[in-house]
Amino acid sequence: MNLLAGQTVLVTGGASGIGRAIALGAARAGADVAVFDKDPAQALVAQIEALGRKALTVTGDVAEPGEAERFVREAVIALGRVDVFVSNAGICPFHSFLDMPAEVFERTARVNLHGAFHMVQAAANAMVAGGRGGSIIAVSSISALVGGEFQTHYTPTKAGVHSLMQSAAIALGRHGIRCNSVLPGTILTDINKDDLADEGKRARMAARVPLGRLGEPDDLVGPTLFLASDMARYVTGAALLVDGGAFVNLQ
Numbered sequence: 163m164n165l166l167a168g169q170t171v172l173v174t175g176g177a178s179g180i181g182r183a184i185a186l187g188a189a190r191a192g193a194d195v196a197v198f199d200k201d202p203a204q205a206l207v208a209q210i211e212a213l214g215r216k217a218l219t220v221t222g223d224v225a226e227p228g229e230a231e232r233f234v235r236e237a238v239i240a241l242g243r244v245d246v247f248v249s250n251a252g253i254c255p256f257h258s259f260l261d262m263p264a265e266v267f268e269r270t271a272r273v274n275l276h277g278a279f280h281m282v283q284a285a286a287n288a289m290v291a292g293g294r295g296g297s298i299i300a301v302s303s304i305s306a307l308v309g310g311e312f313q314t315h316y317t318p319t320k321a322g323v324h325s326l327m328q329s330a331a332i333a334l335g336r337h338g339i340r341c342n343s344v345l346p347g348t349i350l351t352d353i354n355k356d357d358l359a360d361e362g363k364r365a366r367m368a369a370r371v372p373l374g375r376l377g378e379p380d381d382l383v384g385p386t387l388f389l390a391s392d393m394a395r396y397v398t399g400a401a402l403l404v405d406g407g408a409f410v411n412l413q
């Protein structure tokens with residue numbers, strides 16, 4: 163289904179994992195796509211162009227002030243407009259709490275929360291200037307709702323991103339801009355490759371999922387495109403768990 167025909171979708175952290183899957187999914191749904199990542203995404207651009215869509219890769223660090231405006235500006239120059247913005251770039255350097263170096267905490271907050279704030283603000287300004295409204299989706303996490311022993315620096319950033327979408331939904335509703343978050347459970351990507359190399363932990367995480375498996379990046383595509391599209395035209399300020407049921411599985 164061409165859910166996003168004629169639309170332009172911007173994705174941060176689009177070079178790999180969940181962001182890459184969403185970028186490709188958006189192109190398959192008919193959108194032109196721009197991705198921002200610390201790593202170049204030339205192969206992804208070629209894949210999107212092979213689908214007959216336009217694509218752009220912009221390299222930079224979401225934590226750097228000014229990069230958000232540059233990304234959105236370059237995307238508008240190359241692709242003409244911003245209809246959908248997916249704030250996805252994030253890091254999770256697993257670390258114990260009592261000896262957490264200040265710089266690990268600071269960097270995680272700068273990338274995951276400050277980066278998301280600046281990106282969403284820049285995208286929203288472009289949408290307001292375009293006068294056509296838009297849809298913003300932030301990739302938060304099940305970790306916005308539950309804790310992790312080695313994620314004391316990370317889970318507050320994901321709660322922050324979830325909260326950012328709620329407040330932005332209020333601030334931007336009058337401009338026809340919807341703001342929602344997706345909350346993935348455990349999805350197999352580079353971010354947790356080392357952590358889940360521990361077979362015991364991987365089995366415990368999988369056992370918690372009523373649908374019987376850990377997630378894959380493609381599991382996020384449908385929920386994100388739904389929120390991006392007009393099918394969700396009356397949905398804003400919402401948070402959609404995409405976790406195979408892990409969150410509700412207490413006993």
Ligand SMILES: NC(=O)C1=CN([C@@H]2O[C@H](COP(=O)(O)OP(=O)(O)OC[C@H]3O[C@@H](n4cnc5c(N)ncnc54)[C@H](O)[C@@H]3O)[C@@H](O)[C@H]2O)C=CC1
Pocket residue numbers: 174175176177178179180181198199200201222223224225250251252253254273301302303304305345346347348349350351352353354
């Ligand atoms: N994999 C999982 O189990 C879950 C992931 N998430 C979130 O999903 C998002 C995507 O993560 P994954 O796809 O899993 O990991 P990933 O490591 O495969 O992808 C993250 C992408 O963000 C980019 N990135 C990282 N720091 C950046 C920076 N400072 N500036 C620009 N780009 C940067 C990376 O280069 C990479 O392409 C993150 O926000 C993460 O917190 C949320 C819940 C679960």
Ligand SMILES: C[C@H](O)[C@@H]1OC(=O)[C@H](O)[C@@H]1O
Pocket residue numbers: 254302303304305310320346347348349353354357
């Ligand atoms: C990186 C982790 O495996 C992943 O990140 C999240 O946000 C999930 O809660 C998982 O813990």
